Amino acid sequence: MIEALSNNHLFGILLTVGLFYGGMALRNHFRKNWINPLLISVFVIVLLLKLAQIPYEQYMQGAGIIHDFLGPVTVVLALPLYRQRRLLVKYKLAIISGIVSGVLASLVSVLLLGRVFGLNNMLERSLLPHSITTPIGIAVSNDISGMEGITVVSIILTGLIGASVAGVFFRLLRITHPVARGLALGTSAHAIGTSKAIELGETEGAVSSLSIGVAAITTVVLVAVMQMAGWY
């Protein structure tokens, strides 16, 4: 009976579209930014598939078509980068140094903490791109044989954590410059951090949106170097 419903291309597509719409409706109704339609959709779909004992492959018959659009979604990330190019030129030294050191901090800390906490190699690879924007994080994770599901969930968690605690650290460390604030939010917490940065101010938002792209490209390049050096 369930098989007749789930073993159909439209099942995965309808489930994904319907739940994302529901998540967006919830967020708009309660007007709360921390209500994350992506996280809600993923949670409810996993729960439904588990309860009804529907295999992931059956869901992906249809949902795979949505997954295939990650390519064009990644390509258009060039646009916000292009829109903020003047800001990048104006603060090039501070922005490039801040982002490269932030990305290094992310990669090195995952590897070190992984050793300390005894994470296995597969988990370490999946968590490595946790600070960057999801479509590029997925590409990096697949490239180094991580598990994209773990990567996506870790990226959302990172965004929610970064956006909620950054303000505390800005006060503690006396980070007052709008460029430094925006840069830290975009580098650590990608798009979720950027929505927080936009609340802080126009410059913060613009720098944060620029940092998403630069941090992602820097991560891709550094991971490629790590691969060529034979570490991965």
Add this chain to the structure above:
Amino acid sequence: MKIFRQLAIILSINFAGELLSKGLSLPLPGSIVGMLILLVLLLTGVVKEVHIAETANFFLEKMPFFFIPAGVSVMVAYQFIDGHLAAVIGTIVLSTLFVIVVSALVSQVIIKKKNND
């Protein structure tokens, strides 16, 4: 009409990126090569923002929708997290705090130093 023309441009760039990445065995994923190609085309004025604007904005604004299937694959990966959940969350939290502190301090120190010169 316009939407399809814009989508065709974006998909062609994506396709070119995939072909280049595979053909030249680049160490970068094809979608990212595509992103760099689009950036170069925008900077050189070969592609203008109006050529892709509406379709690109739709993808940018509704981006999280396209991550749902990848996120759902956590159900086939959960067995690998089982028993390591605290370690995974600990790594994510501490690493995120570290990135905020390092990137904020480095950029602010450089900006302030430049202003004093």
